[in-house]
Amino acid sequence: MSWHTYMLFIGASLVLCLVPGPDMLFLLGRPIAQGRAAGLCAAFGINLGAYIHLLAAVTGLSALVLASATVFTVVKFAGAAYLVYLGWGALRAKGGFALQESSGKSTLRHVFWQGFLSDVLNPKVALFYTALLPQFTSTHDPRPVAHLFELGVIGNTVGISTSVAYVFLASRMTQALRRSKTLSAGLTKAMGALFIGLGAKLATEKL
Structure with a gap:
């Protein structure tokens, strides 16, 4: 596989991450x-979910899901329901998810697995791997599976790097905001409404 192909794939992965x-x-x-630690846990949880999608795509499971209307619909509605669940939890929260930095192991573990499920239950991620990866291989490739997995690892490395950068930027920009109970509560409610809106959009749109 040529250096040009690798760079093209990295560029495509970066655009999709943005x-x-x-x-x-x-x-x-x-x-x-909840602070920087929670953001990093979310980033690594999402990245682990991306590896599940990668493995599914390489083994053909993603193609099977996308080919079956019933299975695809189940995955789509499960993802939509999970987004609505997260949104509803945010709307019900009193004073925000947390006004202090989250450092408890149980809290951070919970955020990690929330990020994991957010990615695993997102059918658009499955569509990304199934549609994009084959564009960078050929029928004459002697090791197609190995190269697909290699590209997926590169894409996920771009993804986690971008996510960590987002976390540090967001944490730095919102430290002052989280000290205000009113602003923290407002941000939490706004995020809750956005999650519910995204869940409703995912449930109704055709992918």
Whole structure:
């Protein structure tokens, strides 16, 4: 595989990482509401979910899901329901998710697995791997599976690097905001409404 192909794939992965979506919203919400540690846990949880999608795509499972209307619909509605669940939890929260830095192991573990589920239950991520990866291989490739997995690891490395940068930027910009109970509560409610809106959009749109 040529150096040009690798660079083209890295560029495509970076552009897709910058496109707003449920994962980005969840990722930005953690450092805003709970601090940098929670944001990093969310980033690594989302990245682990991306590896599940990568493995599914390489083994053909993603193509199977996308080919089956019933299975695809189930995955889509599960993802939509999870987004609405997160949004409803944010709307019900009193005074924000947390007004102090979240450092408890149980809290950070919970955020990690929330990020993981946010990514795993997002059918658009499955579509990304199934549609994009084959564009960078050929029928004459002697090791197609190995090269697909290699590209996926590169894409996920771009993803985690971008996510960590987002977390540090969001944490730095919102430290003052989180000291205000009124602003923290307002940010939490706004994020909750956005999650519910994204869930409703995912449930109704055709992918």
